Amino acid sequence: MKLSRKALQSDFSPMRKYYKASIEAKNRGISIYHLNIGQPDIETPKEYFKAIRGFNSKTDAYAPSQGSEDLLAAVVKYYKSIGQDITKDNVVITTGGSEALLFAAICTMDYGDEVLIPEPFYPNYATIFNAAGGVIKPIHTLHSEDYFYADPKKIGKLITRKTKALLLSNPNNPTGTAIGDKQMLDMLELCRENDIFLICDEVYREIYFGKEQKSSSALQFRDYDENVVVIDSASKRFSCCGSRIGALISRNNDIIQNSLKFAQARLSVSTINQAGAIALFDGITEKYSKELCEKYKRRIDVAVSELEKIPGVEVSVPAGAFYIMAALPIEDADEFQSWLLSSFDDNKETVMFAPGR
Amino acid sequence: MKLSRKALQSDFSPMRKYYKASIEAKNRGISIYHLNIGQPDIETPKEYFKAIRGFNSKTDAYAPSQGSEDLLAAVVKYYKSIGQDITKDNVVITTGGSEALLFAAICTMDYGDEVLIPEPFYPNYATIFNAAGGVIKPIHTLHSEDYFYADPKKIGKLITRKTKALLLSNPNNPTGTAIGDKQMLDMLELCRENDIFLICDEVYREIYFGKEQKSSSALQFRDYDENVVVIDSASKRFSCCGSRIGALISRNNDIIQNSLKFAQARLSVSTINQAGAIALFDGITEKYSKELCEKYKRRIDVAVSELEKIPGVEVSVPAGAFYIMAALPIEDADEFQSWLLSSFDDNKETVMFAPGR
Known part of the structure; x- marks a missing residue:
């Protein structure tokens, strides 16, 4: 076989x-x-373990597929704290950022569809898009240019009828490159003109020490709500990689509703880890x-x-x-x-x- | 878009x-x-919560992608207790039975490939195989025949060049139908003759009260090691659905090695829930x-x-x-x-x- x-x-x-x-x-x-x-x-912050030890239900039962109501609220609150106005309806809690990425790939890619990614890239992107039948078109970048990729002309030339999304991580894993608001707007405009998604992996959002201002989140540019899909995770922000708590965030309702189909098919994210993550998103400060x-x-x-x-x-x-x-x-x-x-x-x-x- | x-x-x-x-x-x-x-x-057995409360690392870190060494050992031990001789190399720990099924679907299905499933079936099978680009060919069954499906002639007629797998759940969700050793052998022989996989969802293995002997596991028939992929889960067996601990089990090394690629891409299963599951697979008796x-x-x-x-x-x-x-x-x-x-x-x-x- x-x-x-x-x-x-x-x-x-x-x-x-x-x-x-x-x-x-x-x-x-x-x-x-x-x-x-x-x-x-x-x-990992002590609040996390305290919440987990305090889990006091006698049955470890399924949580809602979209995420527990309290964790959804905590994620919305965290986004408010970084200046982004979202609602629970814009969020699907996932098993790590990896599952958020898988949902984004499944929802946007049919067999042979293309996603553009600056190279070198996090190698697991390839396997996850492979799983969804997608094909990665690398955007070549140079060591001598600090792996800068955000040139709309250069990327525009790579867009074909099969291109469905541009995938960025900002700051970038593994190159550490980060783009500012001006470049983010260039990328969003490129995506809107070509009717493709910007999938923005922002799991390293707060870990930034460059000289220039980094764009906080692709979510801040409200004219591009339909294009933006953010991949997020508690793993790096709160040093709790084993908790496997992530989120897919978008104001594009089609993306959320279709991601929910796959979220429902896998039933739920770990109930106890969600209880722990509530304490992190709700309680851990800037x-x-x-x-x-x-x-x-x-x-x-x-x-x-x-x-x-x-x-x-x-x-x-x-x-x-x-x-x-x-x-x-x-x-x-x-x-x-x-x-x-x-x-x-x-x-x-x-x-x-x-x-x- | x-x-x-x-x-x-x-x-x-x-x-x-x-x-x-x-x-x-x-x-x-x-x-x-x-x-x-x-x-x-x-x-949920108290041993589970005790193990979770006893988790004493200061960082909730990634576990190995295949599963923690102790959980792999505990699953092997559990299989020994039901008479099945497997090794750690036959097991991939997954985020619930759902992810085990997703890995099986991704590894066996390209776009348009077919999987045969007795109908009515657990509706999430459809979404999961859809995600992998597969197509479900239902095996129609009748209420008046207690939804019996295991007729090799009837199923044989549905097999085409595109058929890659037969998916059974034994006992069946939602019909409650269960097949015995004789029928399981018929199904395995059919799969071997046609060079397709038997994906056997055995998450309800121990919940059986029919009059005739039910087949314990598709794994017991050693002549068909290459064909058999078992989907398993702690959820129903130990009443811990929220823990999202499952397993993909096969003696077909290609299946394990390729599932591992996708397991690596999503990094790990929840570390704390694996600690809880060790206490279940290792300690809970017949x-x-x-x-x-x-x-x-x-x-x-x-x-x-x-x-x-x-x-x-x-x-x-x-x-x-x-x-x-x-x-x-x-x-x-x-x-x-x-x-x-x-x-x-x-x-x-x-x-x-x-x-x-």
Whole structure:
């Protein structure tokens, strides 16, 4: 029996595919610095665990498919705090940002439809759009230009009759590039002119330390309500990646209603994790975000300055998110990663990273 | 902007689409008997909540994409207890049985590929296979034959070059039909002859009270290892629907490896809910299942005998799962459901059901 083309043409995640090799290395007594996955060591706010321990129903029952009423309200409140006026009807709570992205892909893509994404991009985008039958058209960007992509002329040339969406992450995972209001408006105008969606992954929204003003959210430009689909997540903002709480947010009612069909088909998001997330979206203040952001900034500064000392390594200084793109003086990143896990150690320590492309 | 065909041709879930109307009814002071969704009122075992409250990491971090090592071990142990010999390498932990089904659909279906399903079927199957670009070919069954479907000749005639899988639920949601070893072997032989998968949804495995022996699991017939994909879930077995812990189980390594690609793309299943589920799969004994099953049996007996007293109602007595198919003396089930919520009450009480088709 042959599996589907969309399965066979998908890759294993570069962040996850060395998991087995890493277990084997650990079994040999090697400890590993995990640079391969966006798993913060920062503590989840205590309010989250308090809410989870306080869950006092005797049955862990399904939640409403769209999300629990209290979590929807908390997400609306959080968006008010960053100046965006949305209602519960604009929100679908999802199992992580990943599921929000899957719903966006399923709702916009038929077989062979195209989505434009600045490259290098978060590799899981490819697998998720593959799953929905979509095809990624990369927007090539350059290390020497800090991976800037927001040129409407350049992107406009890539739009075909099959293009259904432009997918951005702002700040970008993994390049750290972030765009301001002016560029965001350019992107929105391009999308409206070509009748396509702007899917904006904003899970790193608050983690930004660039010099210029970053656009807060694609949701702020009300003339483009029909085009904008925002992907959001509690994972990075509140350092609770294991909670798998995300959201798809749009003022385009067709997007919400059709996402709801798929939300209903998978019944609900974890009830207990939603209870925990209410405490985060409802109770955690802007001050928390600022401190989080400063912490990441200090780490980025140290990492960049140390990487720059290594001969042959080229580093791009990120303006946001918490990744660094570094060109290493090696021929094959996959081979190098395998070797680091299977044959290398420095005082019983080694490193895992995500090979770029 | 037009959304994808697969979104537009999907329906809202018949179990979930009246959610808003039900909230409105509740706001008018009407209390509702929820017969529309498989949400048990039975308590989740205390071991589950104890494990969740005992979660003592300071960061709720991602779990491995395939599932936490301890949960994989606990699922393997549970399968041993029902006589099935599997290893961790045969299991992918998923966000509910729904995600296991989605992975099975994505891995087997390209656009226009067909899956055979006995009808009436769990309506969310349609949306999930739609999402993957698949097409459902129903196997018509009759109320007068207790919805029996397992006739290889009848099903064989429906198989085309595009057929990639036969999807069964055993016991069946919503008809309660269950098949024994003889029929399961017929189905497996049919699948092997035609080089297609048998996707067997066994989430109601332990809830069975029919007279004849039910097949325990499609996994028990080792000659058909390559064909069998089992969908499983903690939801019904341990009355923890909100925990969203499921599993895809197969000895076909291509299925596992390709499901893992999509599992990696969505990063992980809830870490805390996996901690809770370990206590269930590892600690809850066969005795619990038996008592659960007896409880449902008593309820089914009462419901069937009361329904049979209503003139014009035809009831099919289920052999397993916990649903009842009843033909009501009405013209349009959707209209009737809307009316029950918007315009009817008996002493401030009304009923929600899932309109069949």
